[in-house]
Amino acid sequence: MKFLRYLWLACGGFRTYRELFDLSLRSVLIYWALFTALLSLVLVGNMVYRFKMGFPAIQNAARSIPSFRLTNGQASSSLSQPYYANTNQFPIVFDLEEKVSAPEKMFPSGILIRKREFRFWIEKSQPIAVSWTGWPDGEFNADYLKKLEEQILLNIPWFYLLIWIGVALLGMIQALLFTTLAGMLERALRPGFTFAQLFNIALFAITPGAIIVATYLSFGLGDIPYALLYFSCYCFFLVMASGACRVFLQPSEKNKGEEE
16 A cells, blocks of 8 residues: 555655655665556556567468568568568568668568568658568468467567566666766755655656656557657656755754854
8 A cells, every 4th residue: 555655645745745755765766666566567567568469460461572581680582582572451561672762661561571571660760670680480471370379479578577676777777877966966965864864755757757648548548759759758856855844854954053
């Protein structure tokens, strides 16, 4: 229940951070571990959902791709290059010798297969490149894709663990960075926050922006600049919460003596 309370305090306003900036490091880290676990679950869940929804379309498109072989992260084929297939529906350009420079100008959407990577694009978007490195060796066909799908789904728990660790570490590094920068400014302010208090505010301030971005991702709103949205929300909560909590600080005994 403490976790839900801390979650509410982190998103419910700025003066509510009064109950957060004096928490022990243990309480803060437990909250952060639970929050990033839930956040990672949402992110991975969205990825799995989109993968399951989109994989049948990939398999359908793959039926139009002439069979080729992947070996040590490189594609090979006996077809003359470049080779075009399925141009009436979803164009597939086979270009192992990299003779085609801008296929997105030829077709509004499609797949470009090259020796070390493949690219795909849809209307009004830039091509996304994916390296063949790490893909299993074998003949690329319907059976290959089916086995690949099963292998990806089996590795989801390990993938989730990596995402969780990565998100948790990135958030802590971000909070430490902003705490260090804010700490330099605090030297000139009396009374000022301690490093631990600043760290608590900086870490909890990640919560609102992370929830907003995760929500938008869940609804598939892809045209939003997520990085800018998250960073703006984070800075807003960090600055406003710090300002709102400053009135709750008590001057040290040394500062009291100087004032007298």
